[in-house]
Amino acid sequence: MMNAQALKQETMEKMMPATDLEAPEFLVRSRHEVLRLLNGAVSAGTLMSISFLHTEHVTVTSLIYVDEPNNMLLFECPDDWQSLINGGDAETIMLACVHEDSKIQFQSGRGTLVDLDGIKVVGLDIPEFMWRFQRRRDERHKVAGLTITLNLGFIECDAQVTDLSMGGVGMFNCDAGVQLEQGEVLKNCMIALPGVGAIKVDLTVQHQMPMQSADGQAVTRVGCEFSGLDDRTRQLIAHYLDALVVV
Numbered sequence: 204m205m206n207a208q209a210l211k212q213e214t215m216e217k218m219m220p221a222t223d224l225e226a227p228e229f230l231v232r233s234r235h236e237v238l239r240l241l242n243g244a245v246s247a248g249t250l251m252s253i254s255f256l257h258t259e260h261v262t263v264t265s266l267i268y269v270d271e272p273n274n275m276l277l278f279e280c281p282d283d284w285q286s287l288i289n290g291g292d293a294e295t296i297m298l299a300c301v302h303e304d305s306k307i308q309f310q311s312g313r314g315t316l317v318d319l320d321g322i323k324v325v326g327l328d329i330p331e332f333m334w335r336f337q338r339r340r341d342e343r344h345k346v347a348g349l350t351i352t353l354n355l356g357f358i359e360c361d362a363q364v365t366d367l368s369m370g371g372v373g374m375f376n377c378d379a380g381v382q383l384e385q386g387e388v389l390k391n392c393m394i395a396l397p398g399v400g401a402i403k404v405d406l407t408v409q410h411q412m413p414m415q416s417a418d419g420q421a422v423t424r425v426g427c428e429f430s431g432l433d434d435r436t437r438q439l440i441a442h443y444l445d446a447l448v449v450v
Contacts, residue, residue: 232332240333241269241276244302250434251278251300252442254398255287261399261442263435267324277317278325285323288313298327301441308445309333343368344447352393353406355381364394365424369440372406375414376423383408383425396443405430 231237244251244266254261262284268277299308309330317326349364351374360381362374372394376383383389389406396402406427414424432440 229334229336230332231335234331237330237333238269238271240302240307240335241266241329244300244307245269247302248434249300249302250438251298252438253284254297254299254442256295256297259398260287261439263438264325268319269329271329274329275317276327276329277319278314278327280316280323280325284314284325285316288316288325299442299445300438304337306336306441306445307333308336342444343373344444346447349394349396353381353389354391354393355389362425367440367444369429369437369444371409371426371428372404373424373426376411376425383411385410388430389427396439398446399439399443402436402439404432404436 231240243249245268248265250263250265252261252263260283262281264278264281264284266276266278270277294313295310296313297308297310299306301307309332311327311330314325314327317324343366345366346364349367350361351364351372352359352361362376364372364374366373385408387408389408392404392406393401394404407430409426409428411426412424414422
């Protein structure tokens with residue numbers, strides 16, 4: 204029979220909040236839950252970003268099959284992944300995706316090339332655990348040192364990015380002589396994201412606001428919404444924003 208002191212200690216421990224490492228929304232250890240999340244990603248056609256940790260290279264792929272009997276995950280094999288496997292440069296990789304409104308992430312070795320009905324795919328071991336982080340929808344992140352090249356038809360100009368989200372981008376207008384109109388669509392603009400590379404986006408101008416820069420110059424903050432992002436570009440932006448949160 205439990206004495207009064209032991210009962211009090213047990214009660215206090217139950218009342219204390221779980222640490223981050225113990226919280227189920229942070230670390231997923233249950234194989235049943237790991238498999239449920241992975242199979243859900245297959246069913247939803249969720250794209251994953253792959254970070255090659257020793258090469259600072261990022262690409263995007265999709266999980267196509269969870270082979271439970273052989274403890275293996277099968278992924279589509281982009282050319283850059285295959286070249287890294289053949290070259291032996293991708294000893295450690297990190298895979299991440301957004302699924303069920305959470306960021307799912309796990310680590311693996313570089314994988315092996317597998318022949319699947321005549322198609323080269325990559326096989327990875329099913330992870331023993333993974334991390335799961337709750338996400339806020341379209342959270343806006345302040346950024347520094349990023350530029351975006353605006354395609355204005357006959358000319359291009361660079362603007363300073365002030366904030367970035369999954370939904371769009373805020374920037375300081377590149378030139379006082381450039382006049383943008385609300386609702387105007389800018390096609391094939393380019394943003395170079397560190398650790399990800401250059402991505403091409405279409406923008407729709409949402410609003411403009413006169414401001415003053417840190418050095419006292421008059422500037423215009425322009426807020427734009429991404430238009431028609433494909434899944435690959437969306438995952439690359441998510442990867443970059445997730446890295447900002449971690450840092």
